[in-house]
Amino acid sequence: MSGYVPTIGLEVHCELKTETKLFCSCRNKFGSEPNTNTCPVCAGHPGVLPVLNRKAVEYTVRAGCAIGCKISRYSKWDRKNYFYPDLPKAWQTSQYDLPLCTGGEVKITVGGEEKTVRLNRIHLEEDAGKLVHGAGGTAVDYNRCGVPLMECVTEPDMHSADEAVAFLEELASVFRFAGVSDCRMQEGSIRADVNLSMSRPGEPLGTRTETKNLNSFRSVRRAIEAEIRRQTEVLESGGKVVQETRRFDDATGEGYGMRGKEDAQDYRYFPEPDLMPVVLSDDDVGRIRASLPELARDRRKRYTERLGLPAYDAEQLTCDPAVAELFDGAVNAGANAKKAANYVMSEIMRKGKTAGEDGIIVGISGTQLAELLALVDKGEINLVSSRDVLDRIWLTDETPSAAVDALGLRQNNDEGEIEKLVRDIVAANPGPADDFRKGNEKVLSFFVGQLMKATKGKTNPKIAGELVRKVLSE
Numbered sequence: 455m456s457g458y459v460p461t462i463g464l465e466v467h468c469e470l471k472t473e474t475k476l477f478c479s480c481r482n483k484f485g486s487e488p489n490t491n492t493c494p495v496c497a498g499h500p501g502v503l504p505v506l507n508r509k510a511v512e513y514t515v516r517a518g519c520a521i522g523c524k525i526s527r528y529s530k531w532d533r534k535n536y537f538y539p540d541l542p543k544a545w546q547t548s549q550y551d552l553p554l555c556t557g558g559e560v561k562i563t564v565g566g567e568e569k570t571v572r573l574n575r576i577h578l579e580e581d582a583g584k585l586v587h588g589a590g591g592t593a594v595d596y597n598r599c600g601v602p603l604m605e606c607v608t609e610p611d612m613h614s615a616d617e618a619v620a621f622l623e624e625l626a627s628v629f630r631f632a633g634v635s636d637c638r639m640q641e642g643s644i645r646a647d648v649n650l651s652m653s654r655p656g657e658p659l660g661t662r663t664e665t666k667n668l669n670s671f672r673s674v675r676r677a678i679e680a681e682i683r684r685q686t687e688v689l690e691s692g693g694k695v696v697q698e699t700r701r702f703d704d705a706t707g708e709g710y711g712m713r714g715k716e717d718a719q720d721y722r723y724f725p726e727p728d729l730m731p732v733v734l735s736d737d738d739v740g741r742i743r744a745s746l747p748e749l750a751r752d753r754r755k756r757y758t759e760r761l762g763l764p765a766y767d768a769e770q771l772t773c774d775p776a777v778a779e780l781f782d783g784a785v786n787a788g789a790n791a792k793k794a795a796n797y798v799m800s801e802i803m804r805k806g807k808t809a810g811e812d813g814i815i816v817g818i819s820g821t822q823l824a825e826l827l828a829l830v831d832k833g834e835i836n837l838v839s840s841r842d843v844l845d846r847i848w849l850t851d852e853t854p855s856a857a858v859d860a861l862g863l864r865q866n867n868d869e870g871e872i873e874k875l876v877r878d879i880v881a882a883n884p885g886p887a888d889d890f891r892k893g894n895e896k897v898l899s900f901f902v903g904q905l906m907k908a909t910k911g912k913t914n915p916k917i918a919g920e921l922v923r924k925v926l927s928e
């Protein structure tokens with residue numbers, strides 16, 4: 455054992471899901487044709503002036519309220535100067551010494567133990583464009599240029615890759631439920647930089663490195679593990695860790711040094727002359743705080759304590775705000791909590807999972823789900839045909855009841871009618887009927903199967919089973 459312990463701090467960048475960009479009216483939309491969501495402001499033409507998007511400030515304050523930050527009543531904008539092809543102005547409008555939010559904390563649970571990760575600050579800034587490397591060279595797409603970005607800086611409170619990933623998952627959940635960001639790793643709407651140093655307990659923190667731009671939870675984990683191994687080897691062989699900015703290559707699983715670490719002075723920060731400071735009143739902050747929806751951890755608590763659901767169900771139902779909304783909507787519309795939970799966790803999750811994406815599509819409302827479950831409960835349809843109903847009403851506002859009629863799925867619960875059919879089937883199959891009388895119980899399911907086939911699955915299976923037994927036992 456080396457005796458070295460890692461100390462980790464994260465800088466997390468989260469794109470806000472506003473309609474438009476931070477300082478212009480261009481659309482903030484992922485996946486558009488390159489350079490179609492641009493204008494002279496976000497493309498950095500000379501002589502243009504930025505106009506602040508109030509919604510972006512509101513979302514950042516809401517995010518800050520969700521993690522218990524102190525909200526600044528006065529904050530301002532600064533220019534962070536550097537040259538790179540994805541930044542046409544050659545400066546990024548950011549917040550330096552007076553960010554919108556300071557402090558705050560996120561609770562994580564790792565290995566059954568609860569820990570607190572403190573935040574230092576959240577500030578608002580604009581995103582840069584994207585370089586697209588291809589065979590013919592490198593192209594630049596400015597669609598992302600000027601998209602509002604929250605930068606969340608933690609204190610160095612984490613000591614393993616597990617803790618860092620747990621923090622990111624919790625932070626993403628808070629922001630998703632607060633309705634400020636989709637936090638989709640695959641679309642790059644949440645990215646993390648990892649600051650890491652190694653030291654022996656009781657000794658001062660070691661020299662840290664910063665690994666930039668990790669865009670999946672998996673690469674955060676791998677980059678941290680690789681950097682712990684590398685720094686430990688350097689220190690154990692008597693060497694010194696160099697302060698630097700590093701990249702992590704997902705393909706090789708290795709990090710490499712990129713450049714010496716810049717200090718703040720290298721960016722020549724200075725106050726942005728084209729924008730007014732952001733001044734918020736207590737009323738503004740109170741109004742934004744009141745707009746904060748119920749977060750995942752509060753819902754989990756309510757689901758287990760008030761609705762009596764198992765912890766596993768509560769966890770599953772809060773994997774995504776849309777899923778939690780659907781569940782709550784169904785319960786509010788009168789559905790039984792456990793039955794609704796089961797249906798959401800099986801049928802809705804199966805249908806809503808989109809290939810290759812980290813989100814889930816929820817294509818029905820709580821009211822539709824409650825009605826669908828009621829139809830199953832009353833024996834109007836069975837669970838199997840509820841899937842056909844779900845397929846039909848998905849992403850429409852058709853009622854389940856109308857869909858059942860349109861699909862001709864209403865189940866036959868008429869005992870007299872079913873008994874008549876059972877008698878016909880038993881008469882037509884004297885062999886298996888004889889087997890039953892000789893004690894072979896297994897043929898019961900054969901007869902139920904024949905009945906279902908004859909009625910295209912529309913017979914109440916419970917009544918069918920009882921009547922088959924009754925007729926065969928006569």
Ligand SMILES: [Zn+2]
Binds near residue numbers: 478493494495
């Ligand atoms: Zn623009």
